[in-house]
Amino acid sequence: MPGFVLLLHDTSWHKGDLAPAExxxxxxxxxxxxxxxxxxxxxxxxxxxxxxGGRHVRRDGERVTATDGPYAEAREVVGGLFVLEAAxxxxxxxxxxxxxxxxxxxxxxxxxEPT
Amino acid sequence: xxxxxVAGLVEGLFRREAGRLTGxxxxxxxxxxxxxxxxxxQFAMVQALRLWPFDGVPEEPAAWLGRVARNRALDxxxxxxxxxxxxxxxxxxxxxxxxxxxxxxxxxxxxxxxxLSLIFACCHPALARPSRVAxxxxxVCGFGVREIARAFLSTEPTVAQRLVRAKRTLAEAEVGxxxxxxADLPARLGSVLEVVYLIFAEGxxxxxxxxxxxxxLCAEAIGLVTLLLSNPVTATAEGHALAALMCLHAxxxxxxxxxxxxxxxxxxxDRALWDRRLIARGFRHLEASASGDRLTPYHLQAAIAxxxxxxxxxxxxxxxxxxxxxxxxxxxxxSPVVMLNAAVAHAMLAGPAAGLARLAEAAEGLERHHLRxxxxxxxxxxxxxxxxxAGCFARALELAGSEPERRFLRGxxxxxxx
Numbered sequence: 001m002p003g004f005v006l007l008l009h010d011t012s013w014h015k016g017d018l019a020p021a022e023x024x025x026x027x028x029x030x031x032x033x034x035x036x037x038x039x040x041x042x043x044x045x046x047x048x049x050x051x052x053g054g055r056h057v058r059r060d061g062e063r064v065t066a067t068d069g070p071y072a073e074a075r076e077v078v079g080g081l082f083v084l085e086a087a088x089x090x091x092x093x094x095x096x097x098x099x100x101x102x103x104x105x106x107x108x109x110x111x112x113e114p115t
Numbered sequence: 116x117x118x119x120x121v122a123g124l125v126e127g128l129f130r131r132e133a134g135r136l137t138g139x140x141x142x143x144x145x146x147x148x149x150x151x152x153x154x155x156x157q158f159a160m161v162q163a164l165r166l167w168p169f170d171g172v173p174e175e176p177a178a179w180l181g182r183v184a185r186n187r188a189l190d191x192x193x194x195x196x197x198x199x200x201x202x203x204x205x206x207x208x209x210x211x212x213x214x215x216x217x218x219x220x221x222x223x224x225x226x227x228x229x230x231l232s233l234i235f236a237c238c239h240p241a242l243a244r245p246s247r248v249a250x251x252x253x254x255v256c257g258f259g260v261r262e263i264a265r266a267f268l269s270t271e272p273t274v275a276q277r278l279v280r281a282k283r284t285l286a287e288a289e290v291g292x293x294x295x296x297x298a299d300l301p302a303r304l305g306s307v308l309e310v311v312y313l314i315f316a317e318g319x320x321x322x323x324x325x326x327x328x329x330x331x332l333c334a335e336a337i338g339l340v341t342l343l344l345s346n347p348v349t350a351t352a353e354g355h356a357l358a359a360l361m362c363l364h365a366x367x368x369x370x371x372x373x374x375x376x377x378x379x380x381x382x383x384x385d386r387a388l389w390d391r392r393l394i395a396r397g398f399r400h401l402e403a404s405a406s407g408d409r410l411t412p413y414h415l416q417a418a419i420a421x422x423x424x425x426x427x428x429x430x431x432x433x434x435x436x437x438x439x440x441x442x443x444x445x446x447x448x449x450s451p452v453v454m455l456n457a458a459v460a461h462a463m464l465a466g467p468a469a470g471l472a473r474l475a476e477a478a479e480g481l482e483r484h485h486l487r488x489x490x491x492x493x494x495x496x497x498x499x500x501x502x503x504x505a506g507c508f509a510r511a512l513e514l515a516g517s518e519p520e521r522r523f524l525r526g527x528x529x530x531x532x533x
Contacts, residue, residue: 019259020129023164030168031121048169080169100168 001085003044003112004092010079011105029100037084037095044083053077076105083112120171129160132177133257136184138233138292143210144188147286149236151191153254159183185211227345230255232292234339237281238307241288246281247310249274256335266317266332294348304349308357308413311339315361319368328372333365355404356413362397363420366390378523382429394424415444419456434464449477451484459490467498485514489524496531505531 018026037043053069070077082099086092089111096107133156140152159180173179189211237250245267252258252266264274295303318332340358344350370384379385401417419440426432441457454477462470471494474487481487492507505528512524 018161018164019262020133020160020257021127021262022259023160024124024127024129027164027167027172028121028124031124031172034168046169048166079165104164 001087002114004084004086004089005110005112006082006084006092006096006099006101007078007108007110008080008082008099008101009076009105009108011076026100026103033098033100042085042095044085046080046082048080049078051079078108079105121167123172123174123176128176129163130257132156132180133160134230134233134255135177136181137254138229138231139181140184140188140211141236142229142232142292143207144192146289146291148292149254149285150282151188155184155187155191156180158187227342228294230342231294231346231349234307234342235295235303236285236290236292238303238310239285239288239290240302240306241284241290242281244309244313246277246284247306248313249277250281251310251339252314252335253278255339258335266329294346300348304343304351304354307343308340308353311336311343312357312361312413314339315364319364328368330365330368333361333368337361337365352404352407353409353411353413355400356411356417359397359400359404359417360413360420362393362400363417363424366393366397366424372519376519377526378519381423386428389424397421397424410443412444412448415440415447419444429463432463434460438464445477451481451487454481455484455486455490458494462494462497467494470494471498483514485511485516485520485524487511488514489527492527492531501531 034043034046055066056069057064057066059065080101084092084095086095089109092109092111096109099107101107136156136159137149137152140155141149144152162183163176163180167173189208192207234251234255237254238247242250248267249263252263253260258266260271260274260278263269264271267274294300315333315336318329318334318336320328337358340354340361343354344358366389367381367384369390370386370388371379373379397417398421401421404414404417419437422433422437422440438457438460441453441460444453445457455474458470458473458477460470461473471491474491474494488507488511492504492511495501495507496504508524508528508531512521512528515521515524
């Protein structure tokens with residue numbers, strides 16, 4: 001089955017507007033969502049990325065430079081990702097639509113080039 | 116732990132832990148530390164929200180949250196970003212480093228005290244009553260600003276402002292987080308019981324808006340009084356009386372609205388739907404409240420509720436006892452609801468004319484109260500005065516605050532005119 005990547009872009013929700021019960025509800029929904037995917041054999045992996053912006057490494061002519069990436073709070077960076085198996089983009093998109101991350105930001109769905 | 120594993124996430128965990136951890140941190144940070152305590156707890160929960168969906172819920176979620184919150188507090192204090200704490204950094208580091216005591220029953224008393232201390236601070240007399248209620252709901256009960264605004268028909272910015280001002284007032288007054296000294300305890304306890312009662316009353320019969328009943332608010336109120344009663348220092352006969360009245364009233368909630376959400380008065384409730392366990396609990400509290408020499412309004416309200424709970428139906432209620440209690444209550448707490456209920460009770464004991472007479476006596480100050488006209492309408496109807504009844508219901512409809520109540524009154528008007 002083809003692979004797809006869900007890149008979770010965070011918007012600035014982490015200033016803490018959510019009430020404790022709301023946060024717990026989102027976590028519980030994540031559990032149900034991921035559990036459902038795992039049962040259908042669709043979930044390959046899920047990873048949270050660290051909040052620092054990482055490093056950006058570039059070649060500029062002869063030189064290679066590396067700079068700090070933007071800190072997570074500064075703009076909408078990718079906070080985490082899921083790797084899925086799905087029949088096609090339509091199915092991957094359908095999965096993304098139901099992901100609880102939709103309450104917290106937006107999702108970029110990318111297909112992995114088949115080998 | 117893996118993606119999707121949320122087995123450890125029991126109902127209400129975050130909300131409960133929010134209160135518990137805020138209390139624990141505030142107590143260690145000292146006067147002025149409430150803001151920082153809340154922020155650290157919020158930080159921990161946001162971290163959980165960002166990590167647990169990927170890592171799964173840890174085996175001891177409460178301990179995880181506590182650790183993250185405490186470390187955050189330590190970092191913030193060391194950074195010097197908040198100088199609103201009275202305790203020096205080194206001492207703070209030591210107290211904050213104590214491992215979380217959540218699962219160990221030996222520390223149960225300590226944990227309860229953390230929450231109790233927080234309740235007393237939030238109900239401090241320096242704060243306006245609505246602020247005490249909002250602050251208690253937010254910091255002790257873990258409600259969100261949106262939920263509080265909805266419950267008390269305010270707006271989010273108003274509630275948020277109220278909370279900011281309340282915390283500032285507490286900081287400026289250097290209110291500490293401890294159970295008050297014996298000399299101050301009675302007055303401070305009175306304030307706490309009052310806040311608990313206000314929360315319950317709002318949940319039991321939301322005065323305005325689309326919901327008549329908010330069982331979650333009632334449950335919170337009962338939880339708070341239970342906490343008070345769990346500590347011998349703060350457990351009083353009056354507290355038991357309040358617990359009794361809340362349990363007995365809450366027991367009737369399942370029967371209070373019918374299948375389409377319309378109000379059913381006590382007279383028409385299906386008593387088979389009453390929660391028998393809550394009633395039993397209410398009676399236990401009532402027994403425990405029968406000590407000391409103070410007869411408080413809570414005692415009398417509890418006695419009235421007990422009379423209703425013990426009666427197989429409305430007609431066979433011990434109306435003589437009920438009217439006696441209402442008369443005593445009216446003498447010390449002549450609030451509109453008490454006067455109205457007293458009139459109804461007298462009508463049940465001695466006929467509608469007796470009820471109307473009581474109502475006329477108490478008319479002062481009740482003119483703009485919709486229930487007064489609704490009750491008078493019922494009594495007039497019972498006395499055979501249909502025209503008078505219709506007029507009363509119409510007046511009540513003009514004044515009614517909640518949608519269920521308006522629907523109820525329209526129904527009454529239609530029935531009278533039929």
